[in-house]
Amino acid sequence: MGIFSKPKLKGKGPTRDSMPDHLWTKCTDxxxxxxTLDLQQNHQVCPECNHHFLMPSRERIQLIADPGSFEETHAGLFSKNPLNFDKYEEKISMLREKTDLNDAVVTGSLTIEGKPTMIAVMDFKFFAGSMGSVVGEKITRAIEEATEQKCAIIIVSSSSGARMQEGLLSLMQMAKTCAALAKHADAGLPYISVMTHPTTGGVTASYATIGDINLAEPKCMIGFAGPRVVKETTHQDLPPGFQTAEFMLEHGLIDDIVHRRKLRNKLGQLLKYLLP
Ligand SMILES: [Zn+2]
Incomplete structure (x- = not known):
């Protein structure tokens, strides 16, 4: 025991509990x-190391769209519980209230540097961006509307894959979205896919990786199953950087890695080139 005993601190100053929530964010990298305000102003990118945090769908649209040009479509669609999955409806209601979204994708029309286009932006905060029948339906409608209006379709993905609670109905969305994209391609119209962290499962295996141009954000994870599952199944050590955007660029799955700050400009350039 020391000579002096430690005084007990009983100050009434600020404590950990009195600190407002969500004021600071620790960079995971x-x-x-x-x-949090700095992070928002920097488009949810760490100013120190350029780590790209998850970005809410509406913030993403604000980043990409010409000011005031975005018009949302089919905003009222939300999931029922077709398979009577236990507590699914409660979970959907809770997420609708918490996120102010009706499902994991926001769709609509907008202009980017003056070029009219349709867009679908997934939101990971809603059910980990999982794809159920509403996500598939909204994306399909956005593609079909792009075909009708003879403009491009841009899909920004961020997803944990197909939504387990809707079983086969979720998996069906993979074929449905791809069929709509095939018709869009037959009409000679472009599709730009933007993959953000993480793009996995049935979304990677369907529309996210079949763009005419496939873009990704730095260091984002792109894969079907996660690295742990792949390692356990194949019993092999995975190469360094496995399933990162940089790895995918090196191996030809994607065409370019774009910093979030340059995304709007890049999309504008591509649209002018693809639909002069
Ligand atoms: Zn950082």
Whole structure:
């Protein structure tokens, strides 16, 4: 025991509990503490190491669209419980209230640097961006509307894959979205896919990886099953950087890696080139 006993601190100053929630965010990559406002102003990118955090769908649309040009479509669609999956309806209601979204994708029309286009932006905060029948239906409608209006379709993916609670109806969305994209391609119209962290499962295996141009954000994870599952199944060590955007670029799955700050400009350039 020491000579002096430690005094007990009984100050009434600020404590950990009195600190407002969500004021600071710790970067998962470099550990830097970032003020939430700074993070928002920097488009949810760490100013220290450029780590790209998840970006809410509406914030993404604001980043990409010409100001005031976005018009949302089919916003009222939300999932029922076709398979009577236990507590699915409760979970959907809770997420609708919490996220102010009706499902994991926001669709609509907008212009990017003056070029009219249709867009679908997935939102990971709603049910981990899983694809159920509403996500598939909204994306399909956005593609079909793009074909009708003879403009491009852009899909920004961020997903854990097909939604288990809707079983086969979820898996069916893979074929449905791809069939709509095939018709869009037959009409000679472009599709740009933007993959963000993480793009996995049935979304990777359907529309996310079949763009005429496939873009991705730096270091985002792109894969079908996660690395742990792949390792356990194949009993092999995985190469360094496995399933990152950089690895995919090196192996030819994607065409370019685009920093979020440059995304709008890049999409504008591509649209002008693809639909002069
Ligand atoms: Zn960082």
């Amino acid at each position: 470099c550990g830097e503490l970032i003020h």
